[in-house]
Amino acid sequence: MNNENGFHDNGHRPLIELRRLHRYFGETRAVEDMSFEVFPGEVFGYIGPNGAGKTTSMRILATLDEPTAGDAFVDGFSVIDDPDRVRRRLGFMPDYFGTYQNVNVREYLDFFARAYGLRGKERNRSIDSVMEFTKLDRLAEKPIDGLSKGMKQRLCLGRTMIHDPAVLILDEPAAGLDPRARIELREMIAELAQMGKAVLISSHILTELAEICDKVGIIETGQLLAVGTVDEISAQSQAKSRVRLRALGDGQPLVDWLARRDDISELTAESELLSFNHEGGQAEQALLLREIIGAGFEIVEFASKTKSLEDVFLHVTEGRVQ
Numbered sequence: 600m601n602n603e604n605g606f607h608d609n610g611h612r613p614l615i616e617l618r619r620l621h622r623y624f625g626e627t628r629a630v631e632d633m634s635f636e637v638f639p640g641e642v643f644g645y646i647g648p649n650g651a652g653k654t655t656s657m658r659i660l661a662t663l664d665e666p667t668a669g670d671a672f673v674d675g676f677s678v679i680d681d682p683d684r685v686r687r688r689l690g691f692m693p694d695y696f697g698t699y700q701n702v703n704v705r706e707y708l709d710f711f712a713r714a715y716g717l718r719g720k721e722r723n724r725s726i727d728s729v730m731e732f733t734k735l736d737r738l739a740e741k742p743i744d745g746l747s748k749g750m751k752q753r754l755c756l757g758r759t760m761i762h763d764p765a766v767l768i769l770d771e772p773a774a775g776l777d778p779r780a781r782i783e784l785r786e787m788i789a790e791l792a793q794m795g796k797a798v799l800i801s802s803h804i805l806t807e808l809a810e811i812c813d814k815v816g817i818i819e820t821g822q823l824l825a826v827g828t829v830d831e832i833s834a835q836s837q838a839k840s841r842v843r844l845r846a847l848g849d850g851q852p853l854v855d856w857l858a859r860r861d862d863i864s865e866l867t868a869e870s871e872l873l874s875f876n877h878e879g880g881q882a883e884q885a886l887l888l889r890e891i892i893g894a895g896f897e898i899v900e901f902a903s904k905t906k907s908l909e910d911v912f913l914h915v916t917e918g919r920v921q
């Protein structure tokens with residue numbers, strides 16, 4: 600049962616699609632009317648604070664929970680109508696790693712390979728290829744309760760991809776990793792995207808996802824507040840950059856002059872150092888500086904900082920965080 604609306608202008612179908620997804624737990628609106636798409640080869644970052652609804656929506660995609668309303672599709676198959684087909688095409692990496700005693704790396708992967716119905720040579724090939732991909736091949740005989748956090752995370756990713764799914768759902772995979780393990784994770788995710796898989800990855804740490812993701816969705820209390828590339832989201836949020844300005848002499852006339860403009864907001868003055876949000880891009884800022892000087896102010900410092908993903912997030916969620 601293919602999703603008939605699945606064809607899009609860029610010529611291929613989304614591998615992941617949420618369509619007006621809702622999930623309520625009693626009074627709690629964990630997911631509220633969430634829609635987005637992830638295409639083959641794309642890494643989609645799911646950013647939001649704890650309790651935003653990331654895990655709930657990922658669990659629905661992974662067929663571990665059902666929506667209150669709406670639907671979600673994996674490779675065109677509905678999680679409600681076709682959960683078996685969804686499961687075969689998707690790997691879900693939860694945000695916890697259970698404890699296992701007396702199981703080594705190979706046995707652990709073998710268990711999951713069997714669970715996915717892989718047999719004989721095919722099973723061994725899958726295990727070997729996953730161990731190579733996650734650089735666990737030399738640790739095949741190592742008991743998993745003795746692995747480092749980074750190794751466990753690689754093993755968990757390995758188990759998620761044992762049946763070579765087209766879609767990977769990774770819930771907070773970078774949490775608690777040291778910098779080196781994070782870089783390794785980022786490289787593996789990039790490689791998975793190059794293979795044409797669609798990757799949905801969540802984090803409550805905004806900066807963590809900026810370099811890994813092609814697109815990000817910012818979610819808060821179950822709602823998608825913004826979606827797009829980091830640049831697109833910056834553009835959507837009104838103030839693009841924060842400008843710092845220092846003038847010679849009394850700053851008050853300049854403060855008054857700036858306060859009359861409507862491309863400037865959140866103006867603050869600390870002795871002669873002024874700072875404000877400016878809506879324009881670099882060209883508009885160059886023009887602004889020329890106008891300030893043209894108006895007779897003596898400027899000794901003019902610096903502008905483009906907003907980071909974190910600033911953008913704060914702006915997008917402004918007033919909506921409870």
Ligand SMILES: Nc1ncnc2c1ncn2[C@@H]1O[C@H](COP(=O)(O)OP(=O)(O)O)[C@@H](O)[C@H]1O
Nearest residue numbers: 624627629647648649650651652653654655656
């Ligand atoms: N099984 C459940 N029963 C009741 N409330 C739940 C359940 N699972 C999640 N919630 C609530 O739904 C909201 C979203 O949680 P969650 O999806 O885990 O957020 P996130 O993963 O973004 O931190 C939270 O308010 C949480 O308490």
Ligand SMILES: [Mg+2]
Nearest residue numbers: 653654655694
């Ligand atoms: Mg979560």
